[in-house]
Amino acid sequence: MTTKLMGQKVQRVEDQRFLRGKGRYVDDILVSPDSTEVLHAAVLRSPHAHARIIDIDVDAVLDLEGVHAVWTYDDLTGPMAEPLPLLIPHPALTHSRTQYALAKDEVNYVGEAIAFVVADDRYLAEDALGLIKVTYETLPAVVGVDAARAAKQLVHEDVPGNIGARLEQNVGDAPAAMATAPHRLELDLTIERSACTPMEGRGTVARWDPDTNRLQLWTSTQSSTGVRAAVAVKLGLDLGQVDVITPDVGGGFGVKINHPWPEEVLVPLAARALGRPVKFTEDRREHFISAAHERGQVQHIEVGFDDDGRLIALDVQFWHDHGAYTPYGLIVPIITSTQLLGPYKPQNYRVVFESLYTNTVIVTPYRGAGRPQGCYAMERTMDAIARYLGKDRTEVRAANFIQPDEFPYDHQLVFQDGRPLVYDSGDYPASLEKLKKLVGWEEFPAFQKEMAEQGRQVGIGLACYVEGTGVGPYEGAHVHIETSGKVKVATGLTTQGQGHATVFAQLVADELGVKFEDVEVVTGDTRRMPYAVGTFASRAAVMSGSAIHLAAKRAKEKALRIAADALEADEKDLEIVDGVVRVRGTSADTPSIALGTVAVLSNPLRYAFDEASQAATQFSIGDPGKPPVAEDDEPGLEGKDFYSPDRATFASGMHAVIVETDPDTAEITILKYAVVHDCGTIINPMIVEGQIHGGVAQGIGGALYERMVYDESGQLLNASFMDFLMPYVTEIPDGIEIDHLVSPSPLNPLGIKGAGEAGVIPTAAAFASAIEDAERQVRPEAVITAMPISPSELYTLRQEQSA
Amino acid sequence: MTEDLHEVRLSVNGVTHDVRVPARRLLSDALRHDLALTGTHVGCEHGVCGACTVLIDGAPMRACLMFAVSAEGHEVTTVEGLTRPDGSLGPVQQAFAECHGLQCGFCTPGFLTTITACLRENPNPTHEEARDMISGNLCRCTGYQNIVASVERAAEIARGGSASQEAAS
Numbered sequence: 003m004t005t006k007l008m009g010q011k012v013q014r015v016e017d018q019r020f021l022r023g024k025g026r027y028v029d030d031i032l033v034s035p036d037s038t039e040v041l042h043a044a045v046l047r048s049p050h051a052h053a054r055i056i057d058i059d060v061d062a063v064l065d066l067e068g069v070h071a072v073w074t075y076d077d078l079t080g081p082m083a084e085p086l087p088l089l090i091p092h093p094a095l096t097h098s099r100t101q102y103a104l105a106k107d108e109v110n111y112v113g114e115a116i117a118f119v120v121a122d123d124r125y126l127a128e129d130a131l132g133l134i135k136v137t138y139e140t141l142p143a144v145v146g147v148d149a150a151r152a153a154k155q156l157v158h159e160d161v162p163g164n165i166g167a168r169l170e171q172n173v174g175d176a177p178a179a180m181a182t183a184p185h186r187l188e189l190d191l192t193i194e195r196s197a198c199t200p201m202e203g204r205g206t207v208a209r210w211d212p213d214t215n216r217l218q219l220w221t222s223t224q225s226s227t228g229v230r231a232a233v234a235v236k237l238g239l240d241l242g243q244v245d246v247i248t249p250d251v252g253g254g255f256g257v258k259i260n261h262p263w264p265e266e267v268l269v270p271l272a273a274r275a276l277g278r279p280v281k282f283t284e285d286r287r288e289h290f291i292s293a294a295h296e297r298g299q300v301q302h303i304e305v306g307f308d309d310d311g312r313l314i315a316l317d318v319q320f321w322h323d324h325g326a327y328t329p330y331g332l333i334v335p336i337i338t339s340t341q342l343l344g345p346y347k348p349q350n351y352r353v354v355f356e357s358l359y360t361n362t363v364i365v366t367p368y369r370g371a372g373r374p375q376g377c378y379a380m381e382r383t384m385d386a387i388a389r390y391l392g393k394d395r396t397e398v399r400a401a402n403f404i405q406p407d408e409f410p411y412d413h414q415l416v417f418q419d420g421r422p423l424v425y426d427s428g429d430y431p432a433s434l435e436k437l438k439k440l441v442g443w444e445e446f447p448a449f450q451k452e453m454a455e456q457g458r459q460v461g462i463g464l465a466c467y468v469e470g471t472g473v474g475p476y477e478g479a480h481v482h483i484e485t486s487g488k489v490k491v492a493t494g495l496t497t498q499g500q501g502h503a504t505v506f507a508q509l510v511a512d513e514l515g516v517k518f519e520d521v522e523v524v525t526g527d528t529r530r531m532p533y534a535v536g537t538f539a540s541r542a543a544v545m546s547g548s549a550i551h552l553a554a555k556r557a558k559e560k561a562l563r564i565a566a567d568a569l570e571a572d573e574k575d576l577e578i579v580d581g582v583v584r585v586r587g588t589s590a591d592t593p594s595i596a597l598g599t600v601a602v603l604s605n606p607l608r609y610a611f612d613e614a615s616q617a618a619t620q621f622s623i624g625d626p627g628k629p630p631v632a633e634d635d636e637p638g639l640e641g642k643d644f645y646s647p648d649r650a651t652f653a654s655g656m657h658a659v660i661v662e663t664d665p666d667t668a669e670i671t672i673l674k675y676a677v678v679h680d681c682g683t684i685i686n687p688m689i690v691e692g693q694i695h696g697g698v699a700q701g702i703g704g705a706l707y708e709r710m711v712y713d714e715s716g717q718l719l720n721a722s723f724m725d726f727l728m729p730y731v732t733e734i735p736d737g738i739e740i741d742h743l744v745s746p747s748p749l750n751p752l753g754i755k756g757a758g759e760a761g762v763i764p765t766a767a768a769f770a771s772a773i774e775d776a777e778r779q780v781r782p783e784a785v786i787t788a789m790p791i792s793p794s795e796l797y798t799l800r801q802e803q804s805a
Numbered sequence: 806m807t808e809d810l811h812e813v814r815l816s817v818n819g820v821t822h823d824v825r826v827p828a829r830r831l832l833s834d835a836l837r838h839d840l841a842l843t844g845t846h847v848g849c850e851h852g853v854c855g856a857c858t859v860l861i862d863g864a865p866m867r868a869c870l871m872f873a874v875s876a877e878g879h880e881v882t883t884v885e886g887l888t889r890p891d892g893s894l895g896p897v898q899q900a901f902a903e904c905h906g907l908q909c910g911f912c913t914p915g916f917l918t919t920i921t922a923c924l925r926e927n928p929n930p931t932h933e934e935a936r937d938m939i940s941g942n943l944c945r946c947t948g949y950q951n952i953v954a955s956v957e958r959a960a961e962i963a964r965g966g967s968a969s970q971e972a973a974s
Contacts, residue, residue: 013902020910021898023844023884027911030843067807123838125829201848201856201911201945252846252911253945286849499909499946688905692947696908699948723853723943731949732940736932738950761948 007508007518011688014504025250028205028222029283041070043269043282044127046117046134047292048109051143051361051716055107055136058117062133068122069130070276075104081236082271086262090331094169097161101327103264110157110326111362112716113291115264120272120280143361143716147300147321150358157326157359166328167357171339173414174350179315183306187386192788193375195298195710198368199728202252203289204263208270209279217244217270222251224259224496225536226526232262233270248526251498256367257294259538260330290721295710296334296368298323299375303383311387311398316348318379322357325364332357334365334372336418342376343413344468345430345654346402361716367538369700370762373469378789381465381767396434396443399466403430417650419473425652427745433656433678436741441658441676459665459779463771464658465764471653471756472544476646478533479546479553481510483639485614487581487598489514489521493546494534496526500542500758505685506550513554515578516597540756543685548645548750557641561600568603569593601639606630651747653755655679657764663776668797670706670773672735680743682755690757691740697761698738703729705769705790813877817842818886826873833857835873836883844884844914855942858915859883865919884914887921896962897921906955908946916942920956930960
């Protein structure tokens with residue numbers, strides 16, 4: 003029996019391509035030294051955060067050599083002239099606004115697209131942008147949650163109070179319970195904006211084929227089927243006229259799930275109008291000012307608890323800065339409001355949020371998607387309770403854990419997918435025990451004391467989270483065994499570094515009994531799998547993994563049925579090993595049949611095309627008394643299936659960090675970082691650990707370095723990698739301790755839970771806890787309420803809190 | 806406004822190419838678009854991320870901070886040039902595959918070229934030196950843990966005598 007690949011550290015197949023410089027990212031598409039056929043686009047973007055457009059004068063551009071066309075709003079017609087879609091409507095989103103592909107009359111953030119120029123190359127296109135004259139009447143900008151709430155100025159004239167949505171959810175009666183609680187605390191917290199900043203920005207290439215009236219679109223997206231549907235609507239095409247291919251993607255982290263970007267509809271529009279392929283590749287500044295950000299929230303928490311620190315009532319209000327428009331609906335604040343609960347059961351919970359307009363870049367999910375903020379709110383609260391009661395922070399958490407025998411646990415809330423928030427499985431006490439051991443929680447006080455004697459301030463912190471992963475509605479898969487015995491697999495969601503070509507091939511090799519190297523996986527190509535949702539919410543392994551497993555199962559069933567016929571054996575006695583079907587438990591010389599031959603037999607032929615296919619022609623196979631393809635059958639050795647679960651599965655984990663804060667400079671040094679992680683059954687531990695490493699690094703960025711610095715006029719002051727401090731290796735600890743716990747999900751056939759976002763969720767909360775602990779060694783009053791925190795902010799905090 | 810074009814002879818991975826480019830054409834764009842060597846990636850175009858790092862006469866250089874016309878007379882090595890003549894992976898590439906040193910692969914070419922040059926200078930880096938070697942390149946996926954491991958593994962592979970010419974010379 004071949005060794006199962008499930009759970010093995012299988013090396014990635016895609017790396018062979020990447021390491022040779024043979025990856026195909028969107029800007030690599032249609033590159034040819036011999037052809038100048040492809041035209042290049044550039045976008046004129048608003049320099050103002052809020053302004054009326056009085057006039058756009060493109061005259062100077064029209065005669066510029068090398069420029070082919072320029073579009074402004076006035077050139078758009080039909081659906082293109084309508085606002086971009088609201089992707090996820092919600093009844094509470096009473097005042098939704100989405101932008102136009104090109105600004106109509108008004109701009110609402112620095113970076114909003116105004117004009118679209120197509121030229122021979124990007125240099126010329128940018129030259130042309132410089133010649134477009136726009137007359138603006140500037141308006142006061144609304145920047146930040148406080149300004150949005152104050153509503154002295156409005157982002158959109160017809161949106162009172164800048165409030166896009168207000169949503170309240172209740173479990174039990176939090177205010178009434180609060181009144182009876184033995185102890186009460188209030189916390190006011192803030193968390194700043196950050197962004198995904200994948201190394202590859204956004205990009206789109208389109209080619210219109212006039213011979214077939216069809217559009218081919220390559221785009222760096224997390225949802226090729228979503229882009230396909232949106233582009234078809236905008237360009238007035240049938241879905242069948244549009245192919246969307248997601249090539250290699252240089253990182254997504256959430257930002258590429260929003261769609262269609264203005265450029266994603268303008269590029270194909272231009273390609274069709276000009277009869278030439280058109281490419282748009284954004285530069286880094288454009289990514290900062292015209293893609294999307296996340297995280298920014300202000301939170302007010304009231305909590306009532308008993309002497310053990312057990313929650314009696316939790317009453318949370320928060321204000322979410324969603325930027326200038328709401329294309330992605332309320333997903334981020336809904337996730338904050340529900341996933342805030344983490345592994346705890348608060349008994350009575352009320353959460354109210356307002357999602358607010360500001361004159362800044364739109365806010366759509368960034369890895370974690372609202373969870374880091376929720377985790378931060380809850381974990382800061384746990385720390386505050388522990389401090390108030392003088393208890394160990396782990397003890398207070400443990401007192402509130404949902405216990406292993408309480409699953410499925412129904413929180414009686416509605417989750418981001420519109421379904422009940424019901425946790426499927428987990429073991430939080432076991433997880434905490436593992437974490438304590440991994441980080442050395444019990445030994446830490448002695449170390450802390452020892453350090454203090456040397457005049458050094460060290461602190462330890464922890465944070466726990468639960469992450470709903472693998473939300474629906476569905477994913478599908480197609481498994482096709484070719485007559486060569488090679489297996490071609492397609493699933494519709496996209497890949498941006500998660501190693502799908504490897505992990506999905508592992509699943510197929512295991513289920514089908516074929517060699518791993520004979521399996522080839524394609525993702526994100528609507529020609530191969532037109533029904534799909536996308537890669538977000540840590541859902542690829544759960545959703546497509548399950549679908550692929552099911553599809554492989556179907557292909558296997560069919561292979562066994564045909565092989566049983568050919569071998570005159572009972573299906574039940576057959577097994578497939580290394581691509582050969584044989585009778586189980588028999589010696590090597592007993593009759594067997596290769597899967598490739600089974601594929602030949604599965605497709606009754608009139609015409610042979612090679613030696614193998616001669617075996618499938620009409621004079622070679624079949625009972626002449628029956629139809630060559632049975633009534634309930636199809637030709638070909640294929641399996642197709644879809645996976646659509648009742649609800650999400652819930653992964654969980656806990657992080658702990660030990661930091662040192664410099665008594666003089668307030669510099670923050672990471673001494674140890676420990677992760678306990680439970681994502682159910684693990685397909686490839688190497689890849690899961692890679693995801694955790696990357697998530698933690700992004701979390702460290704978000705906790706200590708990264709923020710979007712807007713001035714009061716709405717200019718993003720740090721829109722470059724010089725000024726936005728993304729961590730280099732020098733900012734990341736040397737070694738991240740990881741331990742796994744496996745609580746398989748009962749919801750899918752493989753017991754998988756998602757792992758993509760986990761690493762980033764509790765990081766800011768864990769750092770806040772650790773830094774506070776370190777500071778309290780010398781300043782018992784120290785409290786951390788705002789993240790990220792820089793050395794200078796910590797320094798200022800010391801001054802303020804000692805004053 | 807017609808741009809003056811300059812005849813430039815570029816020597817890349819040992820192959821000579823004659824191109825006609827405007828003076829302002831970045832080396833990164835010339836490599837990618839004029840020579841179709843798309844392995845060199847552009848991540849920021851302001852010299853910070855290091856994705857576009859190529860070797861100029863063996864030394865790491867940001868291709869986005871250099872004009873194509875300035876590359877004349879120099880030997881340019883891109884990620885494509887790190888593969889051995891028989892098509893197999895060079896030691897740094899091999900180490901990245903073994904250690905899961907890459908995820909989306911976009912920043913990877915810049916790491917591979919940089920590490921190749923650094924290991925040539927210091928074939929036996931300490932752990933700290935291995936971290937230093939990659940401290941000028943940004944990666945958003947890996948958290949660098951496995952890239953550091955890849956540096957150490959690459960040195961090991963190179964020492965084992967299975968090095969490509971690039972790293973062994």
